[in-house]
Amino acid sequence: MKQKLRSSVQIILLFALTAVGLTGQSYPGKPKIIRCRSLEKETFSCWWKPGSDGGLPTNYTLFYSKDSEEKIYECPDYGMSGPNSCYFDKNHTNAWTTYNITVMATNEIGSNSSDPQYVDVTSIVQPDAPVNLSLETKTSASTTYLWAKWSSPPLADVTSNSHVYHYELRLKPEEKEEWETVSVGVQTQYKVNRLQAGVKYVVQVRCMLDIGEWSEWSSERHIHIPNGESPPEKPTIIKCRSPEKETFTCWWKPGSDGGHRTNYTLLYSKEGEERVYECPDYKTAGPNSCYFDKKHTSFWTIYNITVKATNEIGSNVSDPLYVDVTYIVQTDPPVNVTLELKKTVNRKPYLVLTWSPPPLADVRSGWLTLDYELRLKPEEAEEWETIFVGQQTHYKMFSLNPGKKYIVQIHCKPDHHGSWSEWSLEKDIQIPTDFRIKDMVVWIIVGVLSSLICLVMSWTMVLKGYRMIAFILPPVPGPKIKGIDTHLLETGKSEELLSALGCHGFPPTSDCEELLIEYLEVEDSEDQQLMPSHDSGHPSKNTKIIAKETDSDSGRGSCDSPSLLSEKCRESRAILSTLQTQDIRDAQENNGGRHCETHCIASEQKIILFNNESTKSSTWPAAQLPDNQPPMFAYHSTVDAHKITPCTVNVNIAPVLAENEEKHQPQCPIMETVHDNMEKQREMENLYSKTDQSTVQVKQNRPNDKSPFLKPKLMDYVEVHKVRQDKEPAVLLKHKENSGKTEKYTVPGTSKEYTKVSTVVDHNILVLMPDSRIQHISASQEPAMETPQNLQQGQAEKNMSYCLTVPSECKRETSASEYMDPSSFIPAFK
Amino acid sequence: CHTSGMLTPNRKEYAQKIPREELTHLILKLLQAWKEPLSHFNQHIEHHQELPDDSLSKAKQISNMVHELKTGVEKMQSMGIISNSLNGMTSSEAAGLSISNEANMMSDSDFIHCFRRDSNKVQSYLKILKCRIMPENSC
Numbered sequence: 001m002k003q004k005l006r007s008s009v010q011i012i013l014l015f016a017l018t019a020v021g022l023t024g025q026s027y028p029g030k031p032k033i034i035r036c037r038s039l040e041k042e043t044f045s046c047w048w049k050p051g052s053d054g055g056l057p058t059n060y061t062l063f064y065s066k067d068s069e070e071k072i073y074e075c076p077d078y079g080m081s082g083p084n085s086c087y088f089d090k091n092h093t094n095a096w097t098t099y100n101i102t103v104m105a106t107n108e109i110g111s112n113s114s115d116p117q118y119v120d121v122t123s124i125v126q127p128d129a130p131v132n133l134s135l136e137t138k139t140s141a142s143t144t145y146l147w148a149k150w151s152s153p154p155l156a157d158v159t160s161n162s163h164v165y166h167y168e169l170r171l172k173p174e175e176k177e178e179w180e181t182v183s184v185g186v187q188t189q190y191k192v193n194r195l196q197a198g199v200k201y202v203v204q205v206r207c208m209l210d211i212g213e214w215s216e217w218s219s220e221r222h223i224h225i226p227n228g229e230s231p232p233e234k235p236t237i238i239k240c241r242s243p244e245k246e247t248f249t250c251w252w253k254p255g256s257d258g259g260h261r262t263n264y265t266l267l268y269s270k271e272g273e274e275r276v277y278e279c280p281d282y283k284t285a286g287p288n289s290c291y292f293d294k295k296h297t298s299f300w301t302i303y304n305i306t307v308k309a310t311n312e313i314g315s316n317v318s319d320p321l322y323v324d325v326t327y328i329v330q331t332d333p334p335v336n337v338t339l340e341l342k343k344t345v346n347r348k349p350y351l352v353l354t355w356s357p358p359p360l361a362d363v364r365s366g367w368l369t370l371d372y373e374l375r376l377k378p379e380e381a382e383e384w385e386t387i388f389v390g391q392q393t394h395y396k397m398f399s400l401n402p403g404k405k406y407i408v409q410i411h412c413k414p415d416h417h418g419s420w421s422e423w424s425l426e427k428d429i430q431i432p433t434d435f436r437i438k439d440m441v442v443w444i445i446v447g448v449l450s451s452l453i454c455l456v457m458s459w460t461m462v463l464k465g466y467r468m469i470a471f472i473l474p475p476v477p478g479p480k481i482k483g484i485d486t487h488l489l490e491t492g493k494s495e496e497l498l499s500a501l502g503c504h505g506f507p508p509t510s511d512c513e514e515l516l517i518e519y520l521e522v523e524d525s526e527d528q529q530l531m532p533s534h535d536s537g538h539p540s541k542n543t544k545i546i547a548k549e550t551d552s553d554s555g556r557g558s559c560d561s562p563s564l565l566s567e568k569c570r571e572s573r574a575i576l577s578t579l580q581t582q583d584i585r586d587a588q589e590n591n592g593g594r595h596c597e598t599h600c601i602a603s604e605q606k607i608i609l610f611n612n613e614s615t616k617s618s619t620w621p622a623a624q625l626p627d628n629q630p631p632m633f634a635y636h637s638t639v640d641a642h643k644i645t646p647c648t649v650n651v652n653i654a655p656v657l658a659e660n661e662e663k664h665q666p667q668c669p670i671m672e673t674v675h676d677n678m679e680k681q682r683e684m685e686n687l688y689s690k691t692d693q694s695t696v697q698v699k700q701n702r703p704n705d706k707s708p709f710l711k712p713k714l715m716d717y718v719e720v721h722k723v724r725q726d727k728e729p730a731v732l733l734k735h736k737e738n739s740g741k742t743e744k745y746t747v748p749g750t751s752k753e754y755t756k757v758s759t760v761v762d763h764n765i766l767v768l769m770p771d772s773r774i775q776h777i778s779a780s781q782e783p784a785m786e787t788p789q790n791l792q793q794g795q796a797e798k799n800m801s802y803c804l805t806v807p808s809e810c811k812r813e814t815s816a817s818e819y820m821d822p823s824s825f826i827p828a829f830k
Numbered sequence: 831c832h833t834s835g836m837l838t839p840n841r842k843e844y845a846q847k848i849p850r851e852e853l854t855h856l857i858l859k860l861l862q863a864w865k866e867p868l869s870h871f872n873q874h875i876e877h878h879q880e881l882p883d884d885s886l887s888k889a890k891q892i893s894n895m896v897h898e899l900k901t902g903v904e905k906m907q908s909m910g911i912i913s914n915s916l917n918g919m920t921s922s923e924a925a926g927l928s929i930s931n932e933a934n935m936m937s938d939s940d941f942i943h944c945f946r947r948d949s950n951k952v953q954s955y956l957k958i959l960k961c962r963i964m965p966e967n968s969c
Contacts, residue, residue: 245842246842272834294841294842294843297841298840298841299840299841300838300840300947300950300951301840324947326947326950362842363968363969364961364965364969365842365846365958365961365962365969366954366957366958366959366960366961366962366969367842367845367846367954367957367958369957391968392968416950416953417950
């Protein structure tokens with residue numbers, strides 16, 4: 001077994017190796033971090049050595065983390081310090097943290113990462129070596145010193161110059177092996193005393209920061225220490241100049257003097273002559289110079305000038321300089337520069353500059369002709385403006401800014417050969433600000449005009465402000481809903497409105513004016529949209545309520561058959577804009593559930609009422625009379641019925657509106673209540689007469705509209721007058737007292753009473769049967785036919801109101817208002 | 831330079847001391863001395879392909895200028911502007927011809943160097959002359 005395993009492993013390995021060998025490709029070898037180094041403690045770089053690349057192009061990435069943090073970063077700059085390096089700039093370098101650095105090599109096959117390297121910046125500091133090492137020997141009092149000078153190492157970031165380096169110098173004679181090291185401190189120069197004369201020395205310097213390591217030694221510099229036996233070094237001639245084209249001077253620079261006093265002599269010869277002369281004057285122009293006076297100066301001839309350094313041992317001659325004096329003229333700057341301000345005819349100031357040629361230059365005779373150039377700038381400006389003037393010694397400047405101070409300088413040059421002189425001293429002048437009466441007048445006029453314009457504009461704004469505003473910002477048009485008479489709404493005749501809407505009986509009788517609710521017709525068809533009118537007393541509530549009602553779905557308790565319900569709710573919501581309930585609603589602050597219920601119910605109601613053709617009605621047994629339950633509706637509880645509908649599905653909602661009873665119980669309780677009512681109804685019915693019809697006998701007393709509640713009149717509340725238990729059982733409802741509000745319900749026959757519902761037509765029209773004493777109900781139909789919409793609306797509203805009233809405080813309400821107590825409900829017909 | 835043999839004032843004092851006529855004569859002599867070499871030079875450099883066209887045209891321009899300058903100075907001389915007395919034109923031409931042959935043997939750089947110097951000389955002398963004759967104009 002083991003053997004088998006072993007052999008299989010071997011085979012696998014073999015295969016792998018073969019594969020590798022065959023293809024020659026593998027994952028890359030492990031890279032190795034060679035070194036990390038910081039030049040100045042603020043940045044550092046790391047270099048790594050790649051391993052084998054496995055035959056494929058390999059990518060190297062450097063990852064690092066700081067101290068013991070988890071976060072891993074990637075190298076910020078790969079190329080800065082060269083290939084296979086990573087440069088950490090100032091922002092990425094923290095001095096007192098330990099970096100854990102790894103390099104990962106990745107190729108197509110795989111990757112390999114190096115061992116981690118822990119780097120503390122402070123420990124890897126090593127500056128570059130110092131640069132510009134220069135050596136000089138000086139001899140004084142028969143001892144020779146060596147002056148060594150150097151510069152600190154250059155940094156890429158030259159702004160940070162605050163590094164203090166410590167230096168060390170070492171020197172040794174060329175042939176020797178041992179170095180003599182001297183600590184220099186922070187100076188960049190050093191004087192070496194104890195030198196052997198005549199020996200060639202090698203010198204090096206290195207530096208260090210306050211932390212870290214010493215830099216590398218700088219490159220070697222050799223110097224030969226002169227002993228007393230060597231001739232002086234070759235001097236060099238610096239330059240020769242003529243200040244006025246009549247004389248000239250030459251300067252030279254001596255070399256090392258070889259340990260002894262060295263004498264310098266300048267020798268020259270002229271073109272075409274063999275004779276060599278010596279400098280006529282060594283003193284006038286200072287040390288290491290030669291002054292040629294007029295007599296010794298010839299023009300248009302070339303001088304061959306050399307300087308010879310002589311000491312006791314030997315002498316040395318400089319390289320010759322060939323000079324034609326004509327071409328080396330460089331004068332002094334011009335003098336007597338004057339600036340003057342003058343005014344033109346238009347009272348504009350202009351500047352007149354005048355100057356004189358330098359005193360030594362002989363311009364009078366024409367021997368020397370000078371060209372002038374001036375430059376000027378405003379005091380605070382950076383750049384000069386240079387103007388070539390020519391040979392004249394005056395200049396006019398016109399385009400200067402008043403109020404500014406200008407600085408002027410002039411220099412000159414001999415025309416056609418020579419150099420420009422130095423700039424003359426700065427001269428400044430202040431241009432006065434130009435204050436003119438004319439300008440002020442213009443400004444005054446402008447000010448007056450603008451103030452006039454402002455006055456005119458403000459006046460027009462005041463007078464016709466509104467129109468202008470309306471012109472600029474047209475008023476937002478309000479929504480217009482077709483089919484409603486806005487005036488009617490505005491006048492607030494609730495009864496009329498209700499009647500117009502077809503809601504009947506909703507507002508409670510007697511002192512229920514304030515309870516009038518305006519209904520919105522909820523219609524199947526699109527064009528039934530009414531602008532809601534707000535009851536004067538409670539517009540906000542109504543809208544609020546309605547708003548609430550729009551949300552039909554959320555947890556409305558027993559408002560189920562959610563889809564349908566929501567559909568219906570939505571529909572009715574859409575149609576219903578503001579339904580205002582009166583005190584009922586106020587009295588019973590609707591909780592959500594109630595609202596929902598209300599809304600749902602209302603919507604359902606409406607839908608049921610008006611939309612029975614649609615499928616929605618299918619969910620409702622609305623039009624259909626439940627077989628098990630007589631469609632009893634407390635007239636007040638269209639809501640109930642409504643609620644029942646979702647709950648029980650067996651309730652005929654439609655003709656429930658008789659009075660909005662305060663069924664403020666939750667839905668199912670309402671249901672129960674309704675159920676109770678229905679029971680009662682049933683009882684009553686049973687009491688009075690059993691009819692096959694399972695229509696609810698709804699007695700409804702609408703003060704203004706005696707049509708069935710379908711009639712789009714304001715719903716009104718009627719009080720039960722009495723319960724009749726004669727052969728035609730009925731609940732007599734009190735006639736509404738304030739019938740003036742709503743339209744009088746005209747009934748054929750004055751004492752007609754509609755005792756019971758005969759049929760429900762089209763699922764939305766309740767046909768009330770008149771009393772035996774009264775005619776049949778054509779009248780009842782009338783309202784139904786008249787303004788079915790109104791009725792519906794009224795119904796809807798009633799429903800709504802019922803809905804609203806139903807929840808919770810029904811009991812309260814019951815007591816408070818004239819609502820019929822369902823328990824005591826007896827269909828009564830007036 | 832082929833004109834090195836000419837004795838010309840090489841200092842300011844000498845130039846100021848020398849009488850005007852002589853100075854004028856010198857100027858003319860110088861100008862004359864360069865007339866021939868310049869044309870020869872122009873012919874010579876026309877064959878130099880590496881020179882830019884500017885140089886060739888400039889060289890032609892220069893020889894024209896020299897000629898015109900000479901003509902102008904001669905004119906002035908004959909009109910008596912330079913000297914108060916009317917001198918006949920001393921024949922500078924003969925003097926000029928003799929030395930101009932040497933110029934043909936100069937190298938180009940020497941030629942240019944010598945010409946530069948001599949033109950500077952002429953310019954300086956003319957300026958001195960100008961300031962002597964009409965001192966009020968920027969002298």
